Amino acid sequence: MNESEQSRAPGHHAARLRRVLAEDSRTAELGVQITVEGAAVHLAGPVASGRHKDELDRVLREAAPEMRVYNDVWVVEADEPGSGEELR
């Protein structure tokens, strides 16, 4: 971790990475959860495809090459529903 990253609070570091994922045109991602713990960044939450999960990984590693990335993002289910809800 370089000196400026070391001096940045984990919350601020996570906020910077969140903005990177939102503003990079390859990801445009506002919905994943990002947590920074020491030299590791954890990603969690739902995405629309496996390739998008891979893009998140790629963009994050470019933005924070010194960090370990744990990508726990999951691809949203796309099955038919089992039943509906009756509203009264």
Next chain:
Amino acid sequence: MRIAAVGDVHLDENARGRLRPALERVGRHADVLLLSGDLTRHGTVGEMRVVAEEFSGLPVPVVAVLGNHDHHSDAVPEVTDVLHDHDIEVLEGDSVVLPIGPHRLGIAGVKGFGGGFAGKCASAFGEPEIKAFVRHTVDVADRLRKALDALDADARVALMHYAPIPETLQGEPPEIYPFLGSYLLSEAIDATDVDLAVHGHAHYGAEQGMTPAGVPVRNVAQPVIRTAFAVYSIEP
């Protein structure tokens, strides 16, 4: 009347075809399919073509509102035209009435906007940017109210991207609730006789809630419902 609904599908070329197998069977479950916005990732014409092809040619009518992602490339007229070219209705302060058997289902839709909820919302005071923000959310809610009011139908549905109540946001950090919806949308819903309100936008929210007047509200963001679409039955 059986209403299928989903939002926040965020389709791009990478996700083409994922929903199609389930969508082709939507006629077994529902009479109409509502899309509550954030259909694309960046709001480009190319991505909206993927959306249009995914949701066209289905056995039921498809009615949509756009979401904030669909506005990201400043190409709203162009992406709207793509959906229209594929017979997908797009609502923004207007409505459509669909015949379902002997009955008429009215759907009024807006994207909506933020602003926050009762007691914790923005006011039209201070800098021009804040006043513009609040003025926009007031105007949007007013357009929804007028569109609902004008509906001549046996049952009415309000379709939005942003949330009208905080209950369907539970799971999201409370600090961002003002960016996720506005209580003015629930005021618009409660000012008319609405049977169901549907929205998206909050991927970590809860599916079920209710307006102060008792109108069922459902968050149909795909990460919330975890299926290709949810189905709700209402009595006309």
